[in-house]
Amino acid sequence: MDFSALLSQLLNGLAEASSLFLVAAGLSLIFGVTRIVNFAHGSFYMLGLYIAYSIVEHLMGSMGAAGFWLGLALAAISVGLIGAVVEIVLLRRIYKAPELFQLLATFALVLVINDAVLGYWGAEELLGRRAPGLSGSIDILGRQFPSYNFFLIAIGPVILGLVWLLLVRTRWGVLVRAATQDREMLGALGVNQAWLFTSVFALGAMLAGLGGAVQLPREPASLSLDLRTIGEAFVIVVVGGMGSLPGAYVAALLIAEIKALCIGLGSTTLFGIPVSFSKLTLVIEFLVMAVVLVLRPWGLMGKPQATSRNSAPVEAPLRPGSTHFKWLMGALLLALAVLPLLSTWLPYASVLTQDVLVTVLFAVSLHFIMGPGGMHSFGHAAYFGLGAYGAAILFKVLTMPMPLAFAFAPLVAGLGALVFGWFCVRLSGVYLAMLTLAFSQIVWSVVFQWEDVTGGSNGITGIWPSAWLDGTRYYYLTLVLVVSSLFLVRRILFAPFGYSLRAARDSALRADAIGIDVKRVQWLAFIIAGLFAGLAGTLYIFSKGSISPDAMAVGKSVDGLVMVLLGGIQNLLGPVVGASVFSVLQDSIMRATDYWRAVFGGVILLLVLVFPQGIAGFFQQLAEAWRHWRARAAVKAAALPRTLEKQA
Amino acid sequence: MTLLQVRDLNKSFGGVRAVDGINFDLHEGELLALIGPNGAGKSTTFNMVGGQLKASGGSIQLLGQELVGRRPRDICRMQVGRTFQIAETFASLTVLENVQMALLSHHGKGFSLFRSARKMYRDEALALLAQVGMERHAERPCSELAYGDVKRVELAMGLANDPKLLLMDEPTAGMGPEERNDLMALTKRLVVERKMAVLFTEHSMDVVFAYADRMIVLARGRLIAEGDAQYIRNHPKVQQVYFGTGKTFEHEMAQQQVQV
Structure with missing residues (x-):
């Protein structure tokens, strides 16, 4: 690669960095003040781009060149207004909810916005107009460089400067910085936090909208932009340090430049091995993030943060199941066992149940580290995928006999968890979540790009169980394995290790002082969860016969989170109930409407607002209220004769 | 018999010497109080013995075994128990x-x-x-x-x-007077019954004077006095760190006498 090519790639990187920075800056601001990790921030970016497209199309007809620039500004402002509405209608109700519920709510927003865009603009990609006056290109050392990119290069630092001035020189800025330090204290000083939060959220949304709008001449508006952008923005905020604006800019620059370099280098030979750097772009940012988090867990320019005050109510002690509960479980098991015999009347039931069982196992394995372990994994799909792809590769590429491949595949996932877990347990809170996400993204990219072995985006097909395990027998194998896994997980939670795990979550300081090796406990839990998720993946692939990278993408990890929270994180039955309801809902909504994402998002929002303790948690509360009411009724009944006596 | 031997222990945070070369011994069956005004270095000393903080220098020996550089969970395995301030x-x-x-x-x-x-x-x-x-x-x-x-x-x-040694960081903080006495009486009883030693920090002097066998006083990271209740009560340096020099008062008295 010669110097001019390098220079033009570096300039490209600079232009790329600006938009990324705008999104990340908004995300960082919002997190700093409201402590909400806004999953929907990528959606704001996408909205900015779509709205800019429509407004510019409209205005350029009547106003010409001025319409373009005005359109960009109006698009950003519209997104800011949408942000304000979202904050007032939704977020205000969940500031006091546990951190994870806030994430879930903003993720529901992603689904709703995505379908709203689909409904209004349609599924086709839309490419905007070129910027009037900047549509040409400039010659740099013999290479053509689009002149619009210079505008992009400039806008990042300009906005950084403006926001910085706003934060440092205005009263509003002082309040924002104070809120970032200590919200309670600021409230005690008589500041109206409600409007402060709204304005910060609106500003953050506006920055994301602007980031999207300025991409109009470069990037076609498409429906996949939301999740892609939020992934990159998360990485930048985490690498730069939560809440640090200059950090966000430095991180955006670093990542955009490294990516640009990878594209520029293309395929070369290193130490005699051909290495394709351009293929690295999918994974490089996550690699950077993993390295930064391991070396400097609080990001390049962030400060180490005190552990966030957990607003979730304290979990009740675990009680062993009552006799009623055991009978109920026995009856359920019996029903599942006779299900295939009813196939004449319910042909679809055992197929659906098979899927539900696998999903339940996946959710239970995630709950194991999230609930009792207190480690919020955003990348649990990686271990599901490792199990599934492990089985596929052992079976197809290494041509192992099916039972052997089946037995070894979960170990592949366990091995992955062993390696990744070692890094992950060194972090906590949001940073831990982001590192798990990074690792799962790395696994996904490797699977996506290693075409010779994994089949790339097409995946692997033709993975069926041996003849003697086909059909109904495979259903029973699944039933037996899933039920015994659930039993085993429950057993572990009631064993000393389960105590250690919950102890390490409740108070690491105390656990350490009574001799518990907290990191090792969490690491082992991570490996156990990985093994069971891997088993779920293995069961999945032999029932479907094929797999593609989609089955282990970010969306799958989020599905897991939704299931656990839906069922109730503080309840051992939670993931079982959550996963069952989730699979059945998804199955029925998807068949009923094209806009299943929006419906699904709506259901999640409803759940977050109405049943913040999850479904299983809700019924548990109901049962307690009933017991309480009966106890009081009994006391009253006992007191009644005495009062009568006294009156007599 | 000497259970815990602290020699020339110090800890710096940046340029601040929070604990500055302190020495003390703790014997079996003894209830030893570590007192001093805010910022004296009590909790720092305490956390160094428990392993939550690593000493910058000096040594802490439990029955001849070095504690400095060990992790809290390893110190726990050497039969040291502890309670926290909160x-x-x-x-x-x-x-x-x-x-x-x-x-x-x-x-x-x-x-x-x-x-x-x-x-x-x-x-x-x-x-x-x-x-x-x-x-x-x-x-x-x-x-x-x-x-x-x-x-x-x-x-x-x-x-x-x-435990052979129990560390209690402000055991009675946040408690009412009655609870306070109950807890300390209980601790005293346990010390006698189990023949263990207790090192505790405390702000309320009534508790310290009533229950501690011996006390050491820290001020600005240095050990300024060591002894029993009677001795500490009358120690001029201790009075100075807790009540000031008393000079202001004497000075005013003198001035009033002049005017009269």
């Missing part, structure tokens, strides 16, 4: 399970995966709870208890590894 217990476990957990860990069973923990060390845990007067609350969630009771549970957990 009580640290496991909120989602019951009182009994909290103590069981401490016992399980002490017996190296913390990684056992299959056996139900419910019955393990149950009687031992109940016995410990009885010692601190909490056996009636055994089945309650720890999160429901009054703060004074949480401190008792923490004490029971601190006793689970049959």
